[in-house]
Every structure is written in C-alpha cells, then in structure tokens.
Amino acid sequence: MNAPLLSVKGLRTVFDTRAGLVCAVDGVDVEVRRGECLGVVGESGSGKSVTFSSVMGLVRSPGRIDGGEISFDGRDLRKLSPRDMRAVRGKEIAMTMQDALTALNPALTVGEQIAEVLEAHDETLPDGRGARSRAIRDRSIEILSLVGIPSAESRLRQYPHEFSGGMRQRIMIAIALACRPKLLIADEPTTALDVTIQAQVLELITDIREKLGMSVVLITHDLGVVAEHCDRVMVMYAGQVVEEGPTKDVIGQPKHPYTQGLLGSIPRLSLRGQPIRPIEGQVPDLINLPPQCRFYSRCAVRKDVCKSLISMREAGPAHRARCVRVGETSK
Amino acid sequence: MTSGPLLQVEHLTKHYTSHRSLGQRLAGTPQIVVRAVNDVSLSVQRGEILGLIGESGCGKSTLGRAILRLHEPTSGKVVFDGTDVTALDAHAMKAMRRRMQIIFQDPYASLNPRRTVAEIVGLPLRLHGLATSEDEVRAKVGAMIEKVGLKANQLDRYPHQFSGGQRQRIGIARALISNPEFIVCDEPVSALDVSIQAQIIELLQELKRELGLTYLFISHDISVIGYLADRVAVMYLGEIVEMGPVDAVLSHPRHPYTQSLMSAVPEVDAVGHKTRVRLKGDLPSPLKPPAGCKFHTRCPLATDACRTTAPKVETVAKGHVAACLRLSENLSLLEDAET
Numbered sequence: 001m002n003a004p005l006l007s008v009k010g011l012r013t014v015f016d017t018r019a020g021l022v023c024a025v026d027g028v029d030v031e032v033r034r035g036e037c038l039g040v041v042g043e044s045g046s047g048k049s050v051t052f053s054s055v056m057g058l059v060r061s062p063g064r065i066d067g068g069e070i071s072f073d074g075r076d077l078r079k080l081s082p083r084d085m086r087a088v089r090g091k092e093i094a095m096t097m098q099d100a101l102t103a104l105n106p107a108l109t110v111g112e113q114i115a116e117v118l119e120a121h122d123e124t125l126p127d128g129r130g131a132r133s134r135a136i137r138d139r140s141i142e143i144l145s146l147v148g149i150p151s152a153e154s155r156l157r158q159y160p161h162e163f164s165g166g167m168r169q170r171i172m173i174a175i176a177l178a179c180r181p182k183l184l185i186a187d188e189p190t191t192a193l194d195v196t197i198q199a200q201v202l203e204l205i206t207d208i209r210e211k212l213g214m215s216v217v218l219i220t221h222d223l224g225v226v227a228e229h230c231d232r233v234m235v236m237y238a239g240q241v242v243e244e245g246p247t248k249d250v251i252g253q254p255k256h257p258y259t260q261g262l263l264g265s266i267p268r269l270s271l272r273g274q275p276i277r278p279i280e281g282q283v284p285d286l287i288n289l290p291p292q293c294r295f296y297s298r299c300a301v302r303k304d305v306c307k308s309l310i311s312m313r314e315a316g317p318a319h320r321a322r323c324v325r326v327g328e329t330s331k
Numbered sequence: 332m333t334s335g336p337l338l339q340v341e342h343l344t345k346h347y348t349s350h351r352s353l354g355q356r357l358a359g360t361p362q363i364v365v366r367a368v369n370d371v372s373l374s375v376q377r378g379e380i381l382g383l384i385g386e387s388g389c390g391k392s393t394l395g396r397a398i399l400r401l402h403e404p405t406s407g408k409v410v411f412d413g414t415d416v417t418a419l420d421a422h423a424m425k426a427m428r429r430r431m432q433i434i435f436q437d438p439y440a441s442l443n444p445r446r447t448v449a450e451i452v453g454l455p456l457r458l459h460g461l462a463t464s465e466d467e468v469r470a471k472v473g474a475m476i477e478k479v480g481l482k483a484n485q486l487d488r489y490p491h492q493f494s495g496g497q498r499q500r501i502g503i504a505r506a507l508i509s510n511p512e513f514i515v516c517d518e519p520v521s522a523l524d525v526s527i528q529a530q531i532i533e534l535l536q537e538l539k540r541e542l543g544l545t546y547l548f549i550s551h552d553i554s555v556i557g558y559l560a561d562r563v564a565v566m567y568l569g570e571i572v573e574m575g576p577v578d579a580v581l582s583h584p585r586h587p588y589t590q591s592l593m594s595a596v597p598e599v600d601a602v603g604h605k606t607r608v609r610l611k612g613d614l615p616s617p618l619k620p621p622a623g624c625k626f627h628t629r630c631p632l633a634t635d636a637c638r639t640t641a642p643k644v645e646t647v648a649k650g651h652v653a654a655c656l657r658l659s660e661n662l663s664l665l666e667d668a669e670t
Contacts, residue, residue: 043524164613194386194551196610199595203609221525224597251599263599265529267558269581270600276558278529282494 003074005183005215006032006055006093011068013047013054020287024050024063026239029312032183037209037216039230039247041223041262045283047239048219052185056095057085073182091121094176098188100168104160110171111156114140117178139178146211147174148204166197170204177208184209185217190225202229223262227251232318235259238284238294241312245319255321258295293323301325335413336374337545338398338513343371343407345390345397365617367393369569370407375513380539380546382560382577384553384592388614390569391549392436395515398547399431400424411513429459432506436518438498442490448501449486452476455509471508479504480534496527500534507538516548520555532559553596557581562650565589568617568625571644575651585653587630590664608664624656632662 013025025047032038042048053059055070057077070077072093077085097103105113115136118125125135137156144152147170160168169189176184186205190198206229209216218230226233226247234244235256243256254260261279281298293299293306305324313326320326349363367390375381385391397404400416409416411431419427435441442451452475453468455461462468473483479500490498499519506514516535520528532555539546550556556563557577564574565588573586584590591608610629615621624642627633634657642654 043526166613194614195553195595196386196591197613198597199607200609202597203607222597223525223599227599228597262525265526266599267529267532267552267554268600269554269557269593269596269598272557272578272581276529276532278533279526280530282496282527 004031005034005073006030007069007071008051008055009069009071011051011054011070012066013050013059013063014066016062016064017287022286023289024239024286025054028068028236028239028241030055030234030241032215032217034182034215035209035213036231037206037218037229039226039233040217040219040236041221041226041233042236043221043283045238045286046236048236049187051236052095052187052217052219056089056093056185057082058089058095087121090117090176090181091179092181093183093185094179094181095185095187096169096172096176096189098191100165100172100192101160103172104168106160109157109159110144110163111137111140113171114143114156114175114178117175121179143174143178144171146177146208147171148200149174164197165193166201169193169201173201173205173208177212180212181214183215183217185219187219188221189218191221198225205229223251223266235262238289239286240294240322242295242323243315243319243321245316245321249316249319253316255315255319255326256295256323257299257301257325259321261298261300337377337379337412338375338547339408339410340371340373340398341408341410343394343397343409344369344405345393345402346405363618366569366620367617368397368404371566371569371571373564373571373574375545375547377512377545378539378543379562380548380560382556382563383547383549383566384551384556384563385566386551386614388617389566390617391566392517394566395433395517395547395549399428399433399515401433426459429455429461429509430511431513431515432509432511433515433517434499434502434506434519437522438495438502439490439522441502442498444490447487447489448472448476448481451490451501452504452508455505459509461509472504475504475508476501478538479507480530494527495523496530499523499531503531503534503538507542510542511544513545513547516546518549518551521551528555535559553581553592554598565592568615568620570625570654572626572655573651573653575648575653579648579651583648584665585647585651585658586626586655587632587662587664588626589653591631594665624654631664632657 008030011025011028015022015024028051040048054065059065118136118139125132140156141152149155149170190201205216220226230247233247233250235242237258243250243259254263264277265279267276279298284294284297291309293310296302296306310322310324312320312322315321315326345368347365347367351360351362371394383391393402396402398409404417416427449472452472456468456471462471477483481497481500520531523531548559560577563577563580564571567588573580573589584593591610594608612629615628621628623639624637627637637656640656642656644652644654645658646652647658
C-alpha cells in the first residue's frame with residue numbers, strides 16, 4: 001500500500017492566554033490518502049481549523065505547535081525552514097478560507113491575486129517579460145473557467161466586491177488550485193452560502209478533485225455535506241479526534257456518544273415527525289481540562305472508568321472511536 | 332376573541348427607495364427601487380407555526396419586520412387578532428407590540444453589551460408597565476430566565492459572559508417576558524452550533540406548547556422548517572412561490588424552486604445516491620428583478636411564456652398554493668432526475 005499523502009501524528013497546538021494555556025489541538029492524528037476526500041466535522045472550538053492551520057504552518061503567536069509530527073509527501077513539514085515552507089504552501093498544499101470576502105484582498109483585482117500565486121510558485125513560466133505575463137493571463141483564464149466563472153477574461157479585471165458570495169468562494173478555490181496542489185484544504189467552504197449555491201460549490205470541488213486527482217480535506221460542521229462528498233470522516237471534539245472511519249460506517253453506525261448525539265440532534269427531512277434529541281450542556285473550557293474523557297460532562301452513558309484518559313479503540317475495519325464502550329460486547 | 336386567523340397579511344409590499352440629492356432630483360435621475368417584499372398575502376392561525384423559507388436576499392426577514400412594523404410597510408395590510416396594525420398610531424402600536432415580539436438571528440448583535448441580563452429582559456416589563464415595583468420586575472425576570480434554561484443567579488451578568496446558545500436564550504426571554512401571543516423567530520438558530528441549535532429548537536417548541544404561542548419561523552434551513560412548522564411558505568425574490576401544509580409541500584413540492592431547494596439540502600441519509608437538480612447561477616438582483624416569472628432565469632423548466640407572463644397563485648390541493656405557469660403539466664424535477 002502506498003504511503004499516505006499527509007500524515008500527522010500526535011499534533012499538539014497550544015495558545016498562551018492570560019487565563020492560562022489553551023490546548024486547542026491535543027494529540028491529533030490525521031491521515032489523508034492520495035486522491036481521497038477526508039471530511040473533518042466538529043463544532044466551533046473543536047480544533048478542526050487549528051489542526052489544519054498547523055499543517056499549513058499558519059499558527060501565529062500566541063499560538064504554537066507544542067509537539068507532534070507533520071509529514072507531507074515524505075517530508076517533515078515541521079523541520080522545514082520558513083523559506084522552504086513557503087514553497088510548499090500554496091504550491092503543494094493549498095487552503096481556502098471560510099469567509100471569502102475577508103480572505104481576498106479588496107484592493108487587488110482577481111487577476112492580480114491569481115497572478116501573485118503563479119509568480120511565486122510556477123517555475124514553468126517563460127522568462128521573457130511579455131511572454132511571461134501572457135502565460136500568466138492564459139493560465140488565470142483557464143483556472144477561472146475551470147471553477148465555472150463565465151466570461152473569465154473580463155472578470156479578471158474585476159475586484160472581489162463585484163462578485164457574489166458563491167462566485168467569491170469559486171475565486172478562492174481558483175487561487176488555491178492555481179498551482180495544481182496535491183492537497184486542497186477547504187475550511188468551511190460553504191458555510192456562508194445559500195443551499196443552492198452550496199450545492200454548486202461542493203459539486204465543483206468534487207469534480208475538480210476527480211479531474212486533477214488531488215486529495216481534499218473538507219472542514220465543515222455539516223454532517224450532511226460530509227455524507228454526500230467525503231470518503232472518510234474524522235469527528236473532532238474539544239481538541240481531540242473522537243471518531244474516524246469510512247463515512248458510511250461513521251454515519252451509519254456511529255460508535256462515539258458524541259457522534260451519535262450530533263446525528264440525533266439534526267432535524268432530517270427523511271425522518272420528519274421523529275423528535276430530535278439535543279446533546280445537553282456545552283463544550284468544556286479548553287483551559288485546565290481534567291485528565292478524563294472530554295465528553296464526560298455531556299455524555300448520557302458515562303461511567304466511572306470514563307474519568308481516566310481514553311485512547312482510540314478499534315470499532316471495525318478502519319473505524320476507530322475514543323470511547324470505553326467501543327469493543328465491549330454490544331450494549 | 333375572534334375565531335379567524337391570529338394574523339392576516341394582505342398584499343403586503345415593502346419597497347426601499349434610494350436617496351437622491353436635490354441636484355439629482357432636478358436632473359431627473361431615476362429613483363432606484365428595491366422591491367424587497369412584493370404583494371405578499373398569508374395568514375397564521377392561532378397556535379400554529381408558519382415556516383418561512385428562502386435564500387438570503389429573498390425578503391423573508393424584511394417580511395417578518397414589516398409585519399411588526401419595525402420596517403414601515405409601503406402598502407398592504409397586517410391584521411392582528413381583528414385589528415389593522417398598519418393603521419394604528421404610535422401609542423396604540425406600542426401597546427400592540429406587547430403582544431407581537433421578535434427573536435433575532437444574531438445573539439451577539441441583538442443584546443446591548445452594556446446592560447445586564449436583568450436590565451435587558453426587564454425592559455419590556457418597564458416599558459409596558461407590567462410590573463408595579465422593582466422587586467416584581469426582578470422576580471418576573473428571574474422566573475422567565477429559569478424558564479428558558481438559565482439560572483436566576485446569572486441575572487447581573489453581562490451578555491459577553493454567556494455563550495452563543497445562552498445569549499439566544501436571553502433573547503428568547505426578552506421576547507417572552509411581556510407575555511406575547513405571536514412571535515417572529517428570525518433565523519433564531521442559524522448562528523448556533525448543531526448541538527446547541529437542537530437545544531434551542533426544543534426550547535422554542537416547549538415554550539410554544541406551554542404558553543400557547545404562535546410563531547412565524549423564518550429560516551433558510553429546510554430541515555429545521557420541516558421539523559418545526561405546521562405550514563410552510565417558500566419565498567423567492569420578494570414573493571411567495573409556494574405555500575401549504577408542511578407535509579404536502581415537502582413531500583409533493585409543486586414549484587420548481589421548492590423542488591430544487593429540497594434537492595440541494597445535503598442530507599445525512601442520502602449517502603451516495605441522491606438526485607440533484609442543478610440550479611444555475613445566483614439569485615438575480617432585486618434591483619432589476621426579471622420580467623415574467625422571477626424564477627425563469629434559473630428554472631430548468633422555463634419556457635418562452637415564463638419570460639413574459641408572471642404566474643398567478645393557484646390552489647393545487649387543499650390549503651396548498653403555488654405560483655407557476657406550468658403547474659397543470661404536473662412536472663417534477665425530482666422525478667426527472669431519478670430516471
């Protein structure tokens with residue numbers, strides 16, 4: 001079996017705050033295989049964005065990576081110099097941000113922002129000045145058409161505010177794809193969009209993934225999005241992975257009480273008439289967490305043994321969950 | 332008390348007009364008109380939840396606010412419990428507001444950061460003279476705060492000391508303290524995390540049962556509407572394109588827009604096999620709404636007639652209405668896609 005494209009082991013990212021040390025990501029393992037789409041699900045504060053900002057080397061003070069390995073395509077990203085990391089970022093791993101309006105530069109045209117990426121990373125561009133700018137223009141038009149923006153040529157000269165929300169998200173995806181990265185990290189690409197536009201953008205990502213054969217990490221809080229677009233899913237809670245496995249298994253037979261709770265608390269069209277069951281309580285404060293199962297305070301099936309550190313357990317083929325009840329004879 | 336609907340909205344229209352300077356007026360610069368809500372009629376029965384669904388910019392929040400006269404309607408009538416609300420003077424309107432309240436979408440922006448919970452929730456009591464002494468205000472606020480699931484010892488805290496879900500509970504307490512009959516819920520769960528969203532939905536349902544409330548529930552999430560509402564109205568570009576009992580509309584959507592909305596919802600249960608209607612393009616600008624049927628620019632079923640003729644609202648089943656020129660052909664995008 002070939003090695004995974006991205007492999008993160010024991011990642012720990014902390015933030016020094018006045019109130020204490022916040023451990024936003026605590027011992028997270030991630031594996032992204034070539035060509036697959038991994039869904040990362042969790043509520044706000046679960047550490048899903050911080051995990052992948054760490055992978056991209058984008059965690060800034062007061063945050064820092066406190067431990068763990070990040071290996072991408074055979075290289076240890078944590079050992080790279082800032083200069084080498086810059087060469088990876090944007091070229092081999094690209095990330096799109098949740099809010100396209102704040103992520104794009106309002107003072108530059110869309111064409112300039114795509115050209116910036118190509119200038120920085122694309123070595124295949126010809127040297128002569130005229131030939132170079134023509135090549136960049138052609139590539140930009142090609143990429144904008146790829147993400148489904150009509151009359152790409154004239155739209156290159158427009159500014160981000162002249163586009164609608166869905167179009168802006170497409171532009172961000174276009175910028176991310178400019179150098180044909182091996183891995184695209186899409187951080188909540190559709191959260192700010194309407195459902196009909198959301199469907200367009202998600203289908204675009206899936207189409208391009210198949211066309212370019214890249215891997216995609218889709219960070220979202222919407223289990224429905226994961227169910228329809230991801231091969232595997234990783235559920236995060238309070239800085240830890242609590243369950244991971246093939247989408248079908250995790251959503252069909254969730255093993256962790258948190259995953260079960262999440263699935264039980266979304267109203268579903270196909271199960272209309274059935275009551276939803278909210279998870280009581282709130283996400284724990286990430287400062288000074290007691291050494292116990294992080295879901296303990298909200299768990300409906302907690303036991304005394306949960307007051308110790310729980311490790312991931314095998315729940316099936318390639319399906320693992322962080323709960324003591326996993327592996328016990330069926331309840 | 333009359334036996335008719337609690338709320339009757341007739342031909343309600345809300346247009347926003349651009350400001351023109353004197354010079355522009357003299358030069359004859361045409362005024363830009365945004366038709367946010369266009370000739371909307373609906374009714375809400377006592378004790379019912381009417382779900383109002385649509386994409387951003389379709390005018391659903393404007394409709395909710397125009398009903399409460401938070402935005403003054405341009406024309407049309409809002410009749411609440413037999414009284415024409417649009418004809419009331421300021422004094423009578425204030426008294427009416429006690430009975431009609433609103434819960435806002437953003438629990439961060441809708442609470443005054445410089446007031447404590449006791450002040451925020453107690454304000455309606457003071458405004459409407461519903462409590463005779465400060466002690467009574469505090470007792471009532473305390474009771475209401477506990478009813479929405481917070482603790483009475485949190486009364487002297489400020490909004491920033493609460494999480495999003497808790498703040499939404501404060502907003503609910505503020506809306507309920509004056510003992511209203513009708514509440515406009517303007518996307519009350521959209522800003523919340525999934526597990527918290529479910530808690531607030533449950534709370535709203537429980538309160539409705541206990542206090543006999545009537546809701547106009549505005550949301551862009553069709554699953555939430557499907558779960559909560561008794562009837563649903565689908566809005567597109569300022570108009571209601573389909574309305575009816577929630578079971579009928581969601582099981583047999585007749586308008587192509589409703590059908591495409593339903594197919595666009597990502598669903599947990601549809602792993603792998605889901606029919607999808609691809610809607611092309613974005614919502615047209617309400618500054619220049621398309622002629623004819625407003626949906627024709629994105630509708631996969633549009634014909635030449637749709638580009639010129641605006642459809643009228645027709646009854647398709649008991650209590651189920653839709654506005655589409657091709658209703659009689661009984662087309663369904665959802666079934667087409669399955670084959």
